[in-house]
Amino acid sequence: MQTPSDTRDLPPVFETLVVIGPGLIGSSVLRRAKEYGGLARHVIAVDKDPAVCARVAELGIADEVTDNAAEAAARADCVMLCVPVGVMGPVAAAVLPAMKPGAILTEVGSTKVSVIEAISPYLRPDVPYVPAHPMAGTEFSGPDAGFATLFENRWCLLTPLEATPHAAIEAVRTLWERCGARLRDMTPAHHDRVCAIVSHLPHLLAFTICGTADDLADETRSEVLDFAASGFRDFTRIAASDPTMWRDIFLLNREALLEMLARFMEDAQAMARAIRWGDEAYIVDRIERGRKIRKSLIENQQA
Template identity: 50%
Template sequence: MTQVYDKVALIGLGLIAGSMAHAIRDGGLAGRVTGYARSQATRDTAREIGLCEVCDTAALAVAGADLVVLAVPVGAMAEVMAEIAPHLAPGATITDVGSVKQSVIDAVAPCLPAGVHFIPGHPLAGTEHSGPRAGFASLFRNRWWLLTPLPDTDPEALARLDRLITAMGAKTDRMDAPHHDLVLAVTSHAPHLIAYTMVGVADHLRRVSGEEVIQYSAAGFRDFTRIAASDPTMWRDVFLHNKEATLDILGRFTEELFVLQRAIRMGDGQQLHDYFTRTRAIRRGIIEAGQDTEAPDFGRTPGARPAG
């Protein structure tokens, strides 16, 4: 691997930044990696595990960096950007890893100093764990990392960021921000809210039926709880900042659910069977697109942990 940047500054030290620190170090992709997190406890943990050069202010972390990565919840982007803007090196690139793109552009672009390149991004990778200890180098391997460059983005700065991302094992694609936010509302934001909701319903019932809901979760509900265990702050911000698209998809979802509920109530087995046959075909598409494994029991081998 070749070094892509001299100094990478990670603002926010959670799962994504932590995984980037590991991947950049393992690949020798930067001369130095600095990091900053608002919470003292997070900085202490990051220092303890030797994640990167941890700085006590964001200004120190970004000083002289040719790449700055904003890896904080979407709702914190504006504040962080205001804090670091005066300290950015001329010619530096800023990117972010937020799950919503238009609102991050709205928050970051107004503070952007002249001569600094802003290239919004979103790695489609994660686990239900958060914090600096959750990161691992292989998180991005074979995952998509979407970039939503602005019309005036410098092609060289874009190509360089692309090289870093690809070197960490991810595949990049480009789209405009509003389209990104709609696609992600379907593939990620609405499913997360639905999973949170179903787990909440089960929680009410758990008080009725003791621990059985947890004990017998293997048959479907387990997958929901994994999704619904994701970081609460990050997801609060996602929903508030991708409000229109999320509410649109949830509206379609509720309509559709009512149609199926009615089919159950009326005993219309044919309608249910036809519907379930169609959804099964979509799964085949995902396997063929290489976005999941076909292994039985969902490919889970208890105890297995990706290297990193």
């Protein structure tokens, strides 16, 4: 794997970058800025939880830590919202009035149509807004979960609005490129359908299958836990993800998610019929298609 490049000698993308919500994604951006440089000359972490602020300060991953989002935003050249999608609107409402003209607002929400709708009422014509979604993560959360190479060779999807100035889009694009990410532009609605199948539906299935296992009779459940093979362990890793974050994602991307779930259920029923009636050709075809997808992921360095 290629070693991440040190961008410390490059002019910073922003003088002051404010990261609101230093969880897995936010703290990884902070670490990237501190360890590799090139993102901002001064980074400020913001969180309403005093314990989180204290931990970020202890970790030393920001130049400044505060619980005052508006005060920090007033000094920012870029404000990045890394909070759960369900609170993007209220947080944007709190910081946008304080931002200076020309400063950029961006966020990392996993749903785009709902987040853009939540933020749009508070937008200002002199503060460009660039929605983004880094497709990277783990099942862990909080400031200790982040690491500087989280975004290395992972996709970051940009869904800029039609009126967004080109210079603002390019600044956010450069920031993510310097985090090591690959960039792709798409519309918000298309983003939500893509993420519904590649991210949101797999999480829904993982939470559901783990719930099914937990609902089994006590003796069977203990055997499930004792003899869990790698397949079930993979589900439990995904199911360990933050419940508040995923509750918001499911509810705020419900239309695309329910569409993909309906298509999956049709395919699952077709597989059930093939197993019932011994349709070996259908079963083998589905397995081979799965193997091809896995091979493609490995070739694209996404596995």
